[in-house]
Amino acid sequence: MTVYFLHAFIYLASAVIAVPIAKRLGLGSVLGYLIAGVAIGPIIGLVGEETTTIQHFAEFGVVMMLFLVGLELEPKMLWAMRNRLMGLGGLQVCGTAGAVMAIAMYFDQPWTIALAIGLIFALSSTAIVLQTFNEKGLSKTEGGQNAFSVLLFQDIAVIPMLAFIPLLALPELVEKAQIAVASAGEHHEELSLVAGLPGWMYALVIIVSVSGLVVGGHYLSRPLLRFVASSGLREIFTATALMLVVGIAALMSLVGLSPALGTFLAGVVLANSEFRHELESNIDPFKGLLLGLFFITVGAGINFEILFGEFGLIIGLTIGVMALKALVLYLLAVIFRIKNSNRWLFTLSLAQAGEFGFVLLSFTVQNHVIPSDIAQTLSLVVALSMFLTPGLFILFDRVILPRFEHDSNDKEADVIDEQGTVIIAGIGRFGQIVNRLLVANNINTVVLDHQSDQVDMVRRINTKAFFGDASRPDLLHTAGIANAAMIVIALDGVETSVELTKYIKHTYPHVKVLARAFDRGHGYLLRQAGADIIELETYHSALELGSHAMRELDYHPFVVEQQKAAYKRVENKKSDMLYQAWADDSEGERFDNNYRKLFMHLEAHIKLALKAERGDGHEAGERGWTPPPKGYADEFKKS
Amino acid sequence: MANNKVLILYAHPSPHRSEVNQCLFDTATSLAGVTAIDLYYEYPASHINIDVEQQRLIEHDVVIFLFPLYWYSTPAILKEWQDLVLEYGFAYGHEGNALEGKTFLCALSAGGREEAYQAKGYNHYTIRELLHPLEQMATLTGMRYLAPFCLFGARTAKDERRLDTHISQWSQLLADLVDDNLDVEAACQAKVLNVYLSERHQGELE
Numbered sequence: 105m106t107v108y109f110l111h112a113f114i115y116l117a118s119a120v121i122a123v124p125i126a127k128r129l130g131l132g133s134v135l136g137y138l139i140a141g142v143a144i145g146p147i148i149g150l151v152g153e154e155t156t157t158i159q160h161f162a163e164f165g166v167v168m169m170l171f172l173v174g175l176e177l178e179p180k181m182l183w184a185m186r187n188r189l190m191g192l193g194g195l196q197v198c199g200t201a202g203a204v205m206a207i208a209m210y211f212d213q214p215w216t217i218a219l220a221i222g223l224i225f226a227l228s229s230t231a232i233v234l235q236t237f238n239e240k241g242l243s244k245t246e247g248g249q250n251a252f253s254v255l256l257f258q259d260i261a262v263i264p265m266l267a268f269i270p271l272l273a274l275p276e277l278v279e280k281a282q283i284a285v286a287s288a289g290e291h292h293e294e295l296s297l298v299a300g301l302p303g304w305m306y307a308l309v310i311i312v313s314v315s316g317l318v319v320g321g322h323y324l325s326r327p328l329l330r331f332v333a334s335s336g337l338r339e340i341f342t343a344t345a346l347m348l349v350v351g352i353a354a355l356m357s358l359v360g361l362s363p364a365l366g367t368f369l370a371g372v373v374l375a376n377s378e379f380r381h382e383l384e385s386n387i388d389p390f391k392g393l394l395l396g397l398f399f400i401t402v403g404a405g406i407n408f409e410i411l412f413g414e415f416g417l418i419i420g421l422t423i424g425v426m427a428l429k430a431l432v433l434y435l436l437a438v439i440f441r442i443k444n445s446n447r448w449l450f451t452l453s454l455a456q457a458g459e460f461g462f463v464l465l466s467f468t469v470q471n472h473v474i475p476s477d478i479a480q481t482l483s484l485v486v487a488l489s490m491f492l493t494p495g496l497f498i499l500f501d502r503v504i505l506p507r508f509e510h511d512s513n514d515k516e517a518d519v520i521d522e523q524g525t526v527i528i529a530g531i532g533r534f535g536q537i538v539n540r541l542l543v544a545n546n547i548n549t550v551v552l553d554h555q556s557d558q559v560d561m562v563r564r565i566n567t568k569a570f571f572g573d574a575s576r577p578d579l580l581h582t583a584g585i586a587n588a589a590m591i592v593i594a595l596d597g598v599e600t601s602v603e604l605t606k607y608i609k610h611t612y613p614h615v616k617v618l619a620r621a622f623d624r625g626h627g628y629l630l631r632q633a634g635a636d637i638i639e640l641e642t643y644h645s646a647l648e649l650g651s652h653a654m655r656e657l658d659y660h661p662f663v664v665e666q667q668k669a670a671y672k673r674v675e676n677k678k679s680d681m682l683y684q685a686w687a688d689d690s691e692g693e694r695f696d697n698n699y700r701k702l703f704m705h706l707e708a709h710i711k712l713a714l715k716a717e718r719g720d721g722h723e724a725g726e727r728g729w730t731p732p733p734k735g736y737a738d739e740f741k742k743s
Numbered sequence: 744m745a746n747n748k749v750l751i752l753y754a755h756p757s758p759h760r761s762e763v764n765q766c767l768f769d770t771a772t773s774l775a776g777v778t779a780i781d782l783y784y785e786y787p788a789s790h791i792n793i794d795v796e797q798q799r800l801i802e803h804d805v806v807i808f809l810f811p812l813y814w815y816s817t818p819a820i821l822k823e824w825q826d827l828v829l830e831y832g833f834a835y836g837h838e839g840n841a842l843e844g845k846t847f848l849c850a851l852s853a854g855g856r857e858e859a860y861q862a863k864g865y866n867h868y869t870i871r872e873l874l875h876p877l878e879q880m881a882t883l884t885g886m887r888y889l890a891p892f893c894l895f896g897a898r899t900a901k902d903e904r905r906l907d908t909h910i911s912q913w914s915q916l917l918a919d920l921v922d923d924n925l926d927v928e929a930a931c932q933a934k935v936l937n938v939y940l941s942e943r944h945q946g947e948l949e
Contacts, residue, residue: 669790727793732831739836740883 114151115158118144119396132239134232135494137396141403151404159401159462165394166231166459167353168387170259170364173234174371175380182372185253192250192440193257196454199432200226204425216272220473221482223265224465225425229458230255231395232493236453240497247449250442254454262362262460269464270471306360313359317352317366321373329379333556333571345386378559381552382572384582398459406487410480418481422488430455445500445508452496452504456489525550527583527591529574529604531562534620534641535594539567550583575604577611590616593635598622602629609634628686647671666728671710678706749920750803751779751850754810754818758783762901763852763894764811767913771809774914776921778803782820789823796828797841805846805920806886808877811897812853815866815873825880834884843885846920846927848936849874850913852897860895871934889925890933892916892940912940 118140126136144150201222208218233255234243242248325348332344349367356366374380411418430451437447465483468474474482525548528535535551542549551569553559559569572579574595585591591608595601605617619635621627627638647668654664682703753768755761758781771779780799786792800806810817832839851870859866860873870893871878881888892913900906916936919925926943933939 669788673790673792728791728827730830732836736831736836 111151111154114144115397115400119400123396132236132494132497133396134235134399135491137399138403138491138494141400142406143403144400145404146406146408155401155404159398159405162394162398162401163459163463164353164363165391165396165398167363167367168349168391169231169234169395171349171352171367171371172384172387172391173256174368174373175375175384177372178375179372185256188250188253188440189257192436193254193261195436195439196254196432197226197258197261199436200429203428203432207424207428214274216274217474217478220269220272220464220468223269224461224468224482224486225429225457227258227262227458227460227464228255228429228454229456229490229493230259231398231459232456232490233453235395236494236497240501242449242453245446245449246442247446247453250437250440250446250450251453256368258458258460259362259364259368262365262464265464266360266362266467269468269473272468272473273471274473274475309359310361313355313361314366314369317355317369318373321370325374326377326379329377329383329571330556330560333379333382341382342386345383346390348383349387378556378563378569378571381550381570381579381583385572385576385578388578388582402459402487402490405483406491407480407484411484411488414481418484418488421481421485422492425457425485426455426489426492429457445505448504448508449500452500453493455496456493457486458490461486525584525588527552527574527580527585527588528594529553529591530594530596531558531567531569532594532596535592536562536567538592538594543567550588552579552583575600575607577607580608585612585615588612588615590618590636593617593619598626598629601626602633605630605633605635624682625686628683631683632687674710675706678709682706746776747804747846747921747923748802749777749805749807749917750799751777751807751809752782752821752824753779754782754808754821754824756783756818756820761811763897763906763909764809766906766910767809767850770910770914771917774917774921777917782824783818786820789820791820791824791827793827793830796824797830797833800828800834800845801841803845805848806842807848807850809850810852812851812870812873815868816876829880829884840885845886846889847877847881847886848889849877849891850893851891852894852900854898855895857895869934887927887931889927889930890936890939892936894937909937912937916940 119137122140122143123133123136126139127133145155201219203222204225205215205218205222208221209215213221233251237243237248237251243252329341329344332341348370352366352370353363356363374383377383433451433454434447437450442450462483465474465479465486469476469479526542528539528542528549528551531539531551531553535553539549539551549568551562551567552572552574553562553569554571554573556571559571562569570583572583574580574583574593580591585608593601593604595604601619605619608615608617616637617635618637619630619639621630621638621640623640623642627640630638651664651668654667655661659667751768751771753764755764755768758765768779768781771777778799782791808817808821810821813819816822829835829842830839831837833841853860853870855864855866858864860868860870862868866873870891874891878888894900894905894909896903896905900909926939929939929943930936
């Protein structure tokens with residue numbers, strides 16, 4: 105037990121020290137984790153053999169990341185991406201694999217090994233690239249989107265690769281292995297449902313499990329999540345979210361599919377669900393930690409002995425591979441007309457080998473495709489190229505982007521297709537009206553409510569709403585508060601709405617807060633908390649009903665309208681004074697005498713404004729359209 | 744050089760469809776000495792704040808109505824503005840002399856061609872004649888009335904590339920108003936201000 109604690113502490117401490125420093129130096133968190141790994145692994149030697157085990161565990165972070173990526177991608181969007189996915193992604197994988205294979209064969213490798221190496225280097229690092237995109241806000245750029253399509257294709261392509269690689273097995277390696285296995289007696293077998301099944305049965309099992317995943321995800325997950333949500337226990341919801349992801353990963357492994365692909369699919373299926381943001385905010389911290397751990401193990405796994413033994417070769421290979429990948433990407437970018445800085449972003453961001461490279465490498469060794477000495481060298485090349493990637497991003501940020509920004513100053517600005525969204529917290533009777541008005545005007549809204557039956561109800565009338573407690577910072581974050589234009593707070597509960605206002609104005613000062621107040625006191629609390637716009641929920645409807653009353657009493661509707669406007673004018677002017685009085689009052693008793701006096705004063709003032717006779721015999725409320733006094737025309741001289 | 748303050752009261756009930764007036768308004772907002780007010784923006788429910796508007800008038804020397812011609816007159820909010828702001832005792836009548844000595848003009852766009860706005864055209868009257876109520880408003884309140892600055896055939900002006908000339912003339916006009924650089928007599932007498940402006944431009948070139 106003590107050893108586990110120690111290891112956990114070493115990993116965490118290294119990350120806690122290295123990552124913030126790297127971030128401050130503008131290197132990005134990924135490089136920070138990698139450096140932390142190098143420091144505790146090869147340099148200080150605090151951790152050793154267990155890194156490989158931990159790495160397998162940490163790879164689960166990649167699985168979670170793809171689940172989250174899937175959640176962000178509605179099926180509609182995925183379908184819209186199909187051309188880029190197949191075209192860009194397919195050409196990238198085939199092109200890179202082919203080029204690497206040709207070069208390997210030139211250096212006298214048999215074609216089977218050469219092809220395996222080609223496939224390994226065709227893959228890029230989803231983990232590093234997506235993490236960096238998110239951090240630097242590049243996900244929505246054209247280059248970022250295209251890079252994402254390629255990464256997605258690669259992740260999907262891993263599955264046929266895993267099926268294909270055993271066919272490349274070298275006879276002599278297999279023989280050697282069989283002798284070794286025979287001498288070692290029984291060998292450990294992976295848990296699998298499909299081992300030893302004939303081909304058609306295997307295909308059937310895969311089809312059944314994938315369609316089961318899609319159908320189950322669509323129909324069963326919602327009742328389950330609703331049931332759990334209604335319990336109101338947060339940790340149980342977290343447990344459910346984890347259970348879903350782990351369960352899908354387990355199912356996929358059992359039938360020999362990639363867990364990453366399985367969870368990605370599940371994510372896409374749930375992307376339309378009202379629980380999307382809640383799931384995201386629950387999985388996100390686990391993903392972050394596991395990915396960090398994964399990067400640390402990559403750093404820690406760098407074998408300095410081999411690295412320095414064959415320093416020139418490994419560095420040469422790494423730079424060669426990255427240059428080759430970049431070349432292929434650059435050509436694709438030209439063919440697919442990705443322009444300007446986006447072309448360079450696309451080229452540089454994907455020029456490394458990826459974590460699936462490690463997976464494929466160990467798989468090829470297991471299947472006797474690549475001899476283990478070559479595999480060790482290659483695995484260093486993969487790790488080094490990942491290590492160098494943050495450097496490429498820095499190159500892009502500091503050198504390439506400024507050049508294009510400078511150039512494009514004269515041109516028209518990019519069309520921003522993402523309008524700032526409006527987050528609506530609370531979709532009760534108040535929030536619903538706000539949302540309907542905005543949506544009718546094609547304004548993007550993200551609706552959050554913590555009552556799953558309420559969410560369910562408004563979903564049935566075609567309102568896109570998500571389950572989740574909007575007063576929780578992590579959920580707001582996944583709902584996109586950082587990039588939102590404003591938030592409408594229509595939550596039940598005075599305390600909650602005031603606290604939320606305070607939190608948002610403190611953490612995201614650029615986000616406007618529009619709040620609903622139950623009464624005057626609530627309104628003052630909100631104003632004190634920094635809300636930008638506050639509406640009393642009863643004010644307008646009461647005024648409206650009052651004006652109906654006047655109309656029923658045979659006042660001319662137009663006069664009633666004027667009186668209403670005058671009322672509002674006075675109220676607006678006076679409510680500032682009232683607020684000041686309220687704010688100056690002692691902490692404990694909010695509505696003390698001074699305030700009451702002012703309130704009475706306000707009442708009197710409104711009465712005065714509405715009823716007081718002007719010197720010319722007209723009421724103040726109808727100052728407009730006051731006719732001039734009788735006989736006024738006599739004053740004009742003819743000119 | 745005298746520095747006049749120019750107040751533009753802009754009225755366009757559907758600015759997102761505007762091809763002419765919104766451009767003129769946007770151009771004006773960046774000019775020194777010019778205050779440009781979008782009335783429909785300030786008073787979306789037409790509840791015009793009389794005190795604020797009267798104060799604005801007092802603080803400026805030149806008042807311009809900027810609008811598309813609607814049924815031979817201004818959009819409704821400009822009429823509402825006149826009805827409410829130009830009160831007895833403020834703009835006219837007993838001690839109502841707040842506007843005396845100021846300058847007033849209309850800057851407008853009209854859908855018909857200039858030929859239509861003639862005795863023999865289908866609109867039968869010239870623009871200057873159609874705007875007589877505004878001219879008389881200026882006269883009664885003691886303001887000097889300049890000829891209207893008008894873009895005819897406004898619906899096709901953008902397509903026919905006539906807009907750029909109009910906008911540059913507009914900027915020049917505003918600059919001249921600020922600097923008090925106009926031949927007031929000529930500007931009062933002209934049929935439309937555009938003619939006066941281009942003739943003067945010709946004169947400067949020769």
